[in-house]
Amino acid sequence: MQITRPLFDEDEIRSLHRCLDSGWVTQGPLTGEFERSVAQRHRVKHALATTSCTSALHLAAIALDLKAGDEVIVPAFTWITSANCAEYVGARPVFVDVDAATFNLDPRQIEAAIGPRTRAIVAVHLFGLPAPMKPILEIARPRRISVIEDAACAIGSSYAGQPVGGLGDLGCFSFHPRKIVTTGEGGMVTTNDDALAARIASFRNHGATGLRQAERDNPRPYSMATFDNLGYNLRLSDIQAAVGIAQMNKLDRLLAERRAKALRYLRLLAGVGDVVSPAAGEQGHTYQSFVILVREGGRTRRNRIMDHMQQLDIQTRPGTHAVHRLGYYAVKYGLRPEQFPVASLCEDTSITLPLFPGMTDAEQDLVVESLVEGLRL
Numbered sequence: 001m002q003i004t005r006p007l008f009d010e011d012e013i014r015s016l017h018r019c020l021d022s023g024w025v026t027q028g029p030l031t032g033e034f035e036r037s038v039a040q041r042h043r044v045k046h047a048l049a050t051t052s053c054t055s056a057l058h059l060a061a062i063a064l065d066l067k068a069g070d071e072v073i074v075p076a077f078t079w080i081t082s083a084n085c086a087e088y089v090g091a092r093p094v095f096v097d098v099d100a101a102t103f104n105l106d107p108r109q110i111e112a113a114i115g116p117r118t119r120a121i122v123a124v125h126l127f128g129l130p131a132p133m134k135p136i137l138e139i140a141r142p143r144r145i146s147v148i149e150d151a152a153c154a155i156g157s158s159y160a161g162q163p164v165g166g167l168g169d170l171g172c173f174s175f176h177p178r179k180i181v182t183t184g185e186g187g188m189v190t191t192n193d194d195a196l197a198a199r200i201a202s203f204r205n206h207g208a209t210g211l212r213q214a215e216r217d218n219p220r221p222y223s224m225a226t227f228d229n230l231g232y233n234l235r236l237s238d239i240q241a242a243v244g245i246a247q248m249n250k251l252d253r254l255l256a257e258r259r260a261k262a263l264r265y266l267r268l269l270a271g272v273g274d275v276v277s278p279a280a281g282e283q284g285h286t287y288q289s290f291v292i293l294v295r296e297g298g299r300t301r302r303n304r305i306m307d308h309m310q311q312l313d314i315q316t317r318p319g320t321h322a323v324h325r326l327g328y329y330a331v332k333y334g335l336r337p338e339q340f341p342v343a344s345l346c347e348d349t350s351i352t353l354p355l356f357p358g359m360t361d362a363e364q365d366l367v368v369e370s371l372v373e374g375l376r377l
């Protein structure tokens, strides 16, 4: 049993036909349609598609003009690119530990990490549960610190009734196949800020800044855009956008099914000692990943359980990594594992259980049975 499986059907095929029949396959009208569907759903003014959430985060760092000498607050338990986006532009990620109950930034620890060079906070909505945006914004706003929402896992998630992606200055989404909506690879930057949106649009498209004023009203065949920025090619293709449009059309169904299965897992696991279940759904959790913690026995016991489940053909993965322990960051900044003990504990003792559209009750029962057996080994 795979840890996840995307749901594709005739809708994606029809949408792909629309794209291929049109003969337009690079960023174009379907990318625009995909962007509008994300913007509408997440109630933001601008949504700009990119090749991945990693490139969305990179563009966010560029758009905010983060640079050498700047510091960026990043949770210590997240995918590495939440921190890499600061490194890409020469800024320094400053790690802050997470709350094991939510896997998200612990707002009580943010203030201690803020200094005169702090320019941004990357608020990660890990596994689909929104980060505590109210305290984060209360810390950031008076200090003019920008907030990037790493919403890689959080399509469809909302915080206090408001969709994520428009709560901070910029939101970054992923459409990798482990995510609820997938385009194979893909990402999106969201923002309500016109100037930031213009910078993102330029930097994802080679730094193009549009036609000269004189040519705008009457473009000629020989008119060429000016390039005032050093940009990149981080455009999504219309082929990927075609899949994204069909996926967004079924988002409510995907979310409802995922939530029902997550709540069923929570019921099944309620009586299982030694396991900490993820936070319950009322906090806007969409369960992009269903991640449990094994209470006793540390990494050794957790690994034994995962080995046991693998023998029964049940795929699992650790939640994500403690970024401060990864070679690049540990070496560059001389970080020690014990500096962020909760992140280390979460990496060492977390297990992501399979959860995918079409998963049957029998499959879920099998996962829980094998987990319980593993706990007894």
Ligand SMILES: Cc1ncc(COP(=O)(O)O)c(C=O)c1O
Pocket (backbone or CB within 6 Å): 052, 053, 054, 055, 078, 079, 081, 082, 124, 126, 150, 152, 153, 173, 174, 175, 176, 186, 187
């Ligand atoms: C929290 C977080 N941020 C960023 C990313 C990067 O997304 P992508 O694979 O689309 O670059 C991921 C992917 O797993 C993630 O989980």
